[in-house]
Amino acid sequence: MAVFTPFLFTAPEVAHGAPKPVMVHYMPWFVSQPYSGSWGWHWTMNHFNPNVVNTNGEQEIASWYYPLIGPYDSVDPAVLEYHVLLMKLAGIDGVIVDWYGMDNFNDYAVNNQRTLALFNYTRKAGLKFSLCYEDATIQHEIDGKYITAGAAISHAQQTMLYVQTNFFSDASFLRLSNAPVLLNFGPQYFYNSSDWTSIFSVLNATNQPAFFTEDNRLAVGSGAFDWPPMWMSGGGTNTLTAAQLQSYLVSFELKAKNQAWPGFVSSAFPRFHDIYAQAGVGSSYGYLDDANGSTFTNTLSRAMTNNSAIVQIVTWNDFGEGTMVEPTREYGYRDLGIVQDLRRQCLD
Secondary structure (H helix, E strand, O other): OOOOHHHOOOOOOOOOOOOOOEEEEEOOOOOOHHHHOOOOHHHHOOOOOOOOEOOOOOEOOOOOOOEOOOOOOOOOHHHHHHHHHHHHHHOOOEEEEEEOOOOOOOOHHHHHHHHHHHHHHHHHHOOEEEEEEOOHHHHHHHHOOOOOHHHHHHHHHHHHHHHHHHHHOOOOEOEEOOEEEEEEOOOOOOOOHHHHHHHHOOOOHHHOOEEEEEOOOOOOOOEEEOOOOHHHHOOOOOEOOHHHHHHHHHHHHHHHHHOOOOOOEEEEOOOEEOOHHHHOOOOOOOEEOOHHHHHHHHHHHHHHHOOOOEEEEOOOOOOOOOOOOOOEOOOEOHHHHHHHHHHHHHHO
16 A cells, blocks of 8 residues: 655554444535536535636635645546545545435536446445435425425435446445445435335345434434534534534444444544635534644544444545545645554554
């Protein structure tokens, strides 16, 4: 395995953990003018103009941080190869794509096209692949009169059949105890376990998923995953303290233990610094300090050494929320060096 020599981070000695996949949460939604003919919302948020270049040679984008390769397109083959090779070198086992379905509504079809393109490259690189389904899309589609509320379950069933054909059936899709791993960011529409039982009923017996929801387990699920708890900060200009973060992580793991979940996904994150208020698209969720890499080092070493089934790095490239570990002008390859170093100490 190659070493990110100029940026290698030497972490303190930590305990070894049981072997488990290290996955990274990935956003497939970036659209650039040089590649696709226009700038997508996630670079502009209808406020910033990437055609404006500052005195540092940086284009104006919807982020406090700047990708080392500049604002890119998520379907560009050169970008996809660059991303998966960096993951491979850092010791990341695969991606969990933030997925909105395949419908021709809003930018969902565009994101799905980019998801399929990424899947081709992760497969070539020998990386695993999984999905985090956003069921919030259902309410958006109802509000937009794309579907009716009465058709919500059947529509979600068709979405799962699409997932089965295009993702679950592939040998590189991540499985846990031989079940395909599916995360759900929420739930934000289907709150009842019975709804998900109906949705999954159309899948083959071998494709009943190991299902993980955010923070709390549904009865139909295998467990849950944690996420940066920015709600604890109170939002706005408030900072999520190290003590608050520690309390949240401890409580999440205790809940998994006390409720005897079959498994849980433990997330690690470097920071949180969104640009939503500056873009005028809503209030900020608050701020989590990078702390010179210690936030990421502490959360990642914890995730690698606890009894979680899967490690999820949050995120590869959410520039809008500032949680990316993808190389940037601000941090270089530092975060990938942390992944590589801790992977050696804790898992290999």
